[in-house]
Structure formats: structure tokens, C-alpha cells
Amino acid sequence: MEKGVPMFLVTVLLFALACSQLASASDPSPLQDFCVATKDSKEFVNVESSAITRKVDDFFFSELDKLGISVARIDFAPYGLNPPHTYSHATEIIVVLEGTLYVGFVTSNTDNHLFTKVLKKGDVFVFPIGLIHFQWNMGNTDALVFAALSSHNLGVITIADAIFGANPPINRDVLSKAF
Known part of the structure; x- marks a missing residue:
């Protein structure tokens, strides 16, 4: 060499x-x-x-129970629906862990604008306090979502149940005129 x-x-x-x-x-x-x-x-x-x-x-923080935060796991069957509802006391934020969701909310009576989005695994979406919103699993597989809400007392109102499930029922003339 x-x-x-x-x-x-x-x-x-x-x-x-x-x-x-x-x-x-x-x-x-x-x-x-x-x-x-x-x-x-x-x-x-x-x-x-x-x-x-x-x-x-x-x-470490040990006071979360005094803040009134709620957390929920929501399991959606294929094509499952969390129907239109509202929280009078909470904003909701969701994160999709599995599946595909079509989500949306409607602004207040000023313009009734619909905001919608298709969410996939890893996506996050916020539903502002007091606005009617929904989530729909638009896929043929299960979907998994975690939701965090800014109150322990949500004030939840499921719109269809409240209107069409009232006891005693709301007068049909009122409903037909309103819808």
C-alpha cells in the first residue's frame, strides 16, 4: 500500500x-x-x-374538581349520531381518536349560519357555549371521541327530544306553524 x-x-x-x-x-x-x-x-x-x-x-394539580370541568368518552357506532343539542353552561372541545365525524354548529338567531367540518383521527373541534351542535359518524366503522366541557353542570338540551317529546305534548298547530 x-x-x-x-x-x-x-x-x-x-x-x-x-x-x-x-x-x-x-x-x-x-x-x-x-x-x-x-x-x-x-x-x-x-x-x-x-x-x-x-x-x-x-x-401536579389537585383542584380540578373545583373547576367544574367535565370529560366524556363518546363511542359512535357506524353512522351513529349525537343529535342536535346545546349546552347553556359549557363550551365543548372534542378530539377524534378513531373514525371520521361530520360535525357542525349553528350560530345564534342573528344569522343562523351553519359551520360544518369533516373530522378525522387527530382533529380537534370547538363548539361554542349555547350554540346548537351535532356530531355524526359518517363512516362504516366505529368512531371514538373524547370531549372536554367547561362546566360540570352543562345545562344540556337535546332539541328534538325537548320539542317533540314534551309532556304534555306541544300543540300540533304550534309545531306545524313553527316548522
């Missing part, structure tokens, strides 16, 4: 090592893993750059 070949290989390896430091093929490291609020201020503190010692209680 010639003396120049090993020196050439060493040069190429050193050059490759130097270039790998300049151009990385992996994701860059995050600026921080997490940040937490300090009790002394309303600011969030970057844990990596902070001299503040973090403890497990920085990631």
Missing part, C-alpha cells in the same frame, strides 16, 4: 466528521423540554435556563 492512501482516507474521514457537525440529519434538540409557572410571578420559566429547582409538584 502506498503511504498516500491512508493519509487520504484520514483526511476524508476528518472532513466527513467536520461536515456532520455542520449539517445534521436528525431533528435539532428542543430549546427546552418544558416550562412551568413560578408561584412568585405570572411568568413561565424555562427549566433548562433557570436556576430554579423543579419538583414533582410543579407538574
Whole structure:
């Protein structure tokens, strides 16, 4: 072997090592893993750059039961429907874990505008407080949704049940005139 070949290989390896430091093929490291609020201020503190010692209680909260938040799991059969309803006391946010849903809500009586969207796995949608809304599994497979609501006392009204299931019934003349 010639003396120049090993020196050439060493040069190429050193050059490759130097270039790998300049151009990385992996994701860059995050600026921080997490940040937490300090009790002394309303600011969030970057844990990596902070001299503040973090403890497990920085990631724990035991007062959720006093906030009145509700969480629900909703399982939809193929073509299953959560019929038009409203919450007088809560905003709802859903996340789709499985399946495909057609969702929507109608604005208040000012313009009665319908907002709809087809949601797939991983999608999130918000239904504003007090507005009539629905969810329909438009697929032939099961759908799974988790919903979080901003109250423990939702004030739920299922529209069709309330109108057509009133006891005693609403006068048919009233219903026919209204619908």
C-alpha cells in the first residue's frame, strides 16, 4: 500500500466528521423540554435556563374538581349520531381518536349560519357555549371521541327530544306553524 492512501482516507474521514457537525440529519434538540409557572410571578420559566429547582409538584394539580370541568368518552357506532343539542353552561372541545365525524354548529338567531367540518383521527373541534351542535359518524366503522366541557353542570338540551317529546305534548298547530 502506498503511504498516500491512508493519509487520504484520514483526511476524508476528518472532513466527513467536520461536515456532520455542520449539517445534521436528525431533528435539532428542543430549546427546552418544558416550562412551568413560578408561584412568585405570572411568568413561565424555562427549566433548562433557570436556576430554579423543579419538583414533582410543579407538574401536579389537585383542584380540578373545583373547576367544574367535565370529560366524556363518546363511542359512535357506524353512522351513529349525537343529535342536535346545546349546552347553556359549557363550551365543548372534542378530539377524534378513531373514525371520521361530520360535525357542525349553528350560530345564534342573528344569522343562523351553519359551520360544518369533516373530522378525522387527530382533529380537534370547538363548539361554542349555547350554540346548537351535532356530531355524526359518517363512516362504516366505529368512531371514538373524547370531549372536554367547561362546566360540570352543562345545562344540556337535546332539541328534538325537548320539542317533540314534551309532556304534555306541544300543540300540533304550534309545531306545524313553527316548522
